[in-house]
Amino acid sequence: MQALTDNALMLQVKSGQLDKLGLLYERYKKQLFGFFYHMNSNAALSEDLVQNVFVRIMKYRHTFTGDGSFAAWLFRMARNVSYDHFRKHGSLNKRADLDEINYKLSDSESFESEGDKQDQIKQLQWALNKLSPEKKEIIILSKYRELKFKEIGEILNCSEGAAKVKAHRAIQDLRKMFLQQKK
C-alpha cells in the first residue's frame, strides 16, 4: 500500500530508485502543465517549464523529507521555476499586456447569462491575466489543480484558512476585473 503514495514514491526516488520518478511524472504532468499554461498562456513554454521542474526534482531530491504532501512540494518547486524564468525573461504579465492591445470583444449580455461561450472564455482569460501573479496563482491552484487548501497553504507558506481567504479575494478581484472589462 505504502509503495503507492506519492510521498513513498518520492522517497524511493530519493533513495536512488530514479525510475520511480516516471510514475510521479505520469501522475502530475497534466496538472503541472495546466498550472503553467494558465499562468503564462504559452503551451511550448509550459512544457519546457514542466521539464525544468522534473530536472530540479532530480537535482534536489535529497531535500524531500516526506513530512508534507508531495503535491505541495512539487508545486512549490513549480512556482520557483516559474518565477526564475520570468525573472530572467521578463514580466509574467507581458502576455496580458499584449492581450489588451489585440483583444476585441464581441457583444454579450452579462457574466451570468448564456452568452457566447468563446467570448466568455476570452474575457475570463483576459481578466485572469490582468490579476497579479500571486492572485492568479491561487485561483489556478485552487480551481484547476484540484489541490486541497491545506496543500495550497503549504505551497504559499500560510495557514489553510488564510489560503481560503486569499483564494476568495482573488476570485472577487477577478470578477471585478471581468465586469470592468465588459463596460
Next chain:
Amino acid sequence: MDIEKFEEWSMDYLSGNMDIETRKLFDRFLKDHPEYQDKLKEFDNTWGVLNELEAPETSLAMDDAFYEMLSDTIKKEQVNTAKSGWFENLISQFMALIKPQMAYGMLLLLAGVGLGYFFNSTDSNTTTVAEINTNVENSADEASLVREKLVLTLLEQPSAKKRLEGVNEANKLKNVEEKVIQALLKTLNNDANVNVRLAAIASLTQFVEHPQVREGLVKSITQQESPIVQITLANLMEILQEKKSVEPFKELLKTQKLDTTVKQKIEHSIKAII
C-alpha cells in the same frame, strides 16, 4: 460572523469540501443574512465560469524530453555508483563485522512493530487483502506504462546506444503491449545498427507466445541483409519450429548476394523445421 469566516466557508462550499455540520451552520447564516446570499451567488457564478477555461493537451515531445532526461540521469548515477564501488566494499566489510548485533536489533524492532500493530489495529482501519492486491496491481500497471513510454522514447533516439538501452528496457517488461511489439519489429527491420537489430531479436524472443511477434519475425526474414542477423533468425525459427518461416527462407535462398555460410545454415534450418 466575520467576513473572513464567510470567505473561508464560501471556499469550502464551492470546492465541495464542507462537512455536514458546517454546512448546516452556513445555511442558517445565509438564511439570516440575505445580503450574503447575493454575495455567494455572484461568487458561485464566477467560480462556475472558471470551469470553462481549459488547457491544451501536452505533446509527445514533452514525454520524450522527460524520459530522455530520466534515462541520462539513471545512466550517470550508474557510472557514479560503479566509481564509488571501492568505498561501498569497505562499508560492506564493516557491516559484516557488526552484522550479528544489527540482526539482533532488527529482530527486536520487528517484534516491537508487530506487537504494536497487533494491539492497535481495529476493524475500521484494517485494509482488506483484496484492496491491497488491487492497489499493488494498479501500481504494477502504472510502472509498466512508464517503462513502455521509456522504451518507445529510447527506440526513437538517434544514438544507437540509446536505442540499445530501449531494447534492454523492453526486456524488463512482463506484459508487452502491441505498440511495444510494433516498435521492436520496426527496430528489427529498419535500424541502421546491427547490434540494435540483434538485441531486438533477443528481446522479441521473450514474447514469442504473441502471434504478432512470430508473424513479425517471419516477415522480417526477407528484409534482413546482414549475415549475422539472418543466421540468428534461422536459429530462432529452428528452435521455434516455425513452419511459416520456410517459404521466406526459400525466398531468401534465391538472393544472389547471399553469404555461403548463411546459405548452408538456412538450408539446414529448413530441413530441421520440415
